[in-house]
Amino acid sequence: MLILTCPYCGQKSEETEFHSGGEAHLKRFGPGSTDEDFQEYLFVRENPKGVHFERWRHIYGCGKWFHAARCTTTLEIFGTYSAQTVKPPKELRDKISAKRPGWSWRTYP
Amino acid sequence: MSDEVSALGGVTRSEGIAKVTEMPLQGMVTVRGDLSDKVLKKAILAVTKLEVPVLAEINQVGEYALCWMSPDELLLFCPYASVEIILAKLNKSLLKTHSLVADISDARTIFCVSGSMARDVIAKLAPVDISPKAFQNGMFRRSRLAQVSAAFWMPADEVVHVICFRSHAQYVFTLLKVAAQKGSGLNVF
Structure with a gap:
């Protein structure tokens, strides 16, 4: 079971109070983009063993969307952060590097 | 004009480890906007004589x-x-502030769970640490009770107030009633 802390209301709770929103930091390719970009945006997702970044929503609480970084093998939550960001914050990436040396996810760390 | 009635007509059940009562009709107004905005803070203070609460808390006086x-x-x-007077006052003072004020008095129901084992009842239903150390008077927690959303706070020791959607009132009352069955105390708090 995942224990998440909502960065907006500060509540720490288990995953049933939240709703998963899939992979984080997707870049949208809409009308006018190439077929390859559009196909990648729609269908291609990471499926990592280890560090992963996801979107979550505090559905039974304040109702806000946020981002979470977690490990898919140990279910450890590295941290949660605001939805108003396009990439994981530096402190969080450093924290993950300290715990999982050599990790990579898309173009990060 | 029809009479205003609460969802379950003020039903009470006191056989179990805690007393569960539906509270009488309560005026409720939802206010949306930037809570750090000076105009909004001032408008709220003017109608309620209360400061805007900080993160996950409740300010209650009278x-x-x-x-x-x-x-x-x-x-x-x-x-x-x-409610109507408050709505009018808030709408007037927030005219130029990006905000929303709405009467939701008849859209929510409040239950009171009281007794020395009131915490046990909530602990069985919500994924929340409700031990006396973690949850005290003045805190306000939105969460879920079994399958529906609800929020609760403790206006006094051994008293928990639970607010839920009015359409969920029967479901929540049944939940609380079952969780408060005789002899089902957890004895952990």
Whole structure:
């Protein structure tokens, strides 16, 4: 079971109070983009063993969307952060590097 | 004009480890906007004589209370009969501020769970640490009770107030009633 802390209301709770929103930091390719970009945006997702970044929503609480970084093998939550960001914050990436040396996810760390 | 009635007509059940009662009609106003905005703070203070609560807390004095619902939402409790006046006052003072004020008095129901094992009842239903160390008077927690959303706070020791959607009132009352069955105390708090 995942224990998440909502960065907006500060509540720490288990995953049933939240709703998963899939992979984080997707870049949208809409009308006018190439077929390859559009196909990648729609269908291609990471499926990592280890560090992963996801979107979550505090559905039974304040109702806000946020981002979470977690490990898919140990279910450890590295941290949660605001939805108003396009990439994981530096402190969080450093924290993950300290715990999982050599990790990579898309173009990060 | 039809009579205003609460969802379950003020039903009470006291056989179990805690007494569960539906509270009488309560005036409720939802206020959305930037909670750090000076104009909004001033407008709220003017109608309730209360400061805007900080993160996940409730400010309650007399018949008025302010609950922190989310970074941009407050729930205001007031006497049922004065909702219209409060709405008018808030709308007037927030005319030029990006905000929303709405009467939701008949859209929510409040239950009172009281007794020395009131915490046990909530602990069985919500994924929340409700031990006396973690949850105290003045805190306001939005969460879920079994399958529906609800929020609760403790206005006094051994008293928990639970607020839920009015359409969920029967479900929540049944939940609380079953969780408060005789002999089902957890004896952990």
